[in-house]
Amino acid sequence: MANKVTVLGSLNVDTTLRVPRMPLPGETLSTENKSSAAGGKGANQAVAAARAGAETRFIGKVGNDDAGRFMVESLQNDGIDTSAIVTDQTVGTGSAFILLDEAGQNSILVYGGSNQQIEEKEVLADEDDIANEDFLITQFETPQAAALTAFKVAKKHGVTTILNPAPAAEISPELLTYTDLVVPNETESADLTGIEVTDVASMDANAKKFREMGVKNLIITVGSKGAYYATEKASGFVPAFKVKAVDTTAAGDTFIGALSSQLKPDLSNIETALVFAQRASSLTVQGLGAMPSIPTYDQVIEASK
DSSP: OOOEEEEEOOOEEEEEEEOSSOOOTTOOOOOSEEEEEEEOHHHHHHHHHHHTTOEEEEEEEEESSHHHHHHHHHHHTTTOEEEEEEEESSSOOEEEEEEEOTTSOEEEEEEOGGGGGOOHHHHHTTHHHHTTOSEEEEOSSSOHHHHHHHHHHHHHTTOEEEEOOOSOOOOOHHHHHTOSEEOOBHHHHHHHHSOOOOSHHHHHHHHHHHHHHTOOEEEEEEGGGEEEEEOSSOEEEEEOOOOOOSOOTTHHHHHHHHHHHHOOTTOTTHHHHHHHHHHHHHHHTTSSSSGGGOOOHHHHHHHTO
């Protein structure tokens, strides 16, 4: 039976500019290519979950504009339930501008727009649907107040909560106490715990610190190296698959969405789910663009052969 996943998150139209290298301060560079696509951390994670087989819903906000309609249609094209996406009449749809260099590395500027207007009452209106989910996922491209409300609702109904604390920000201590699984990258983890991630011992120290902060389960993604996990029962490191990266945009989002599609709510199969998520992410980085590069379940399975 497919996992049921709700994502509370951001909806951005991504504009990608391809450059030979990142510009220096005060420098002007010509771009080699310009393209636009659906994106936003929340949207990417939802699409990754849906394409990997999860029954997926989305809670979010768009502007009353063409970009907003484009974002909603993009999610619907992947079979995602968009009934909980609200239209803001005063603030435009979010957007992101991505500089992508020849090595596949990126720098991203984000305009939050209507993503920042999500209100707690809009989350509460979705309680009956949240109650039927296996997982609720959120990130930091939408207000933490809305995330806290959503996580409280989820925990009230026994739904497993996953927090991706990205982009890095000061975090509400209360939000962590309602988080079942936190999934930062190594930089975000260090920002939240004050402990630099350099080796397994430092990852273990991060896990201990998160437990002290109220989160019992942790995954730290470490780029092309792999992912560390620590639950109440086990810990370990799952290596990444070695591929030539073309564009790393949405690699982390693919990882989280794909993970949620395979993970059991009690996290008992976390290592198997991590391998699947790593494989999905390795496929994403081999294509251009965020959402267009996110693989389907069949593509992940085929690549695993």
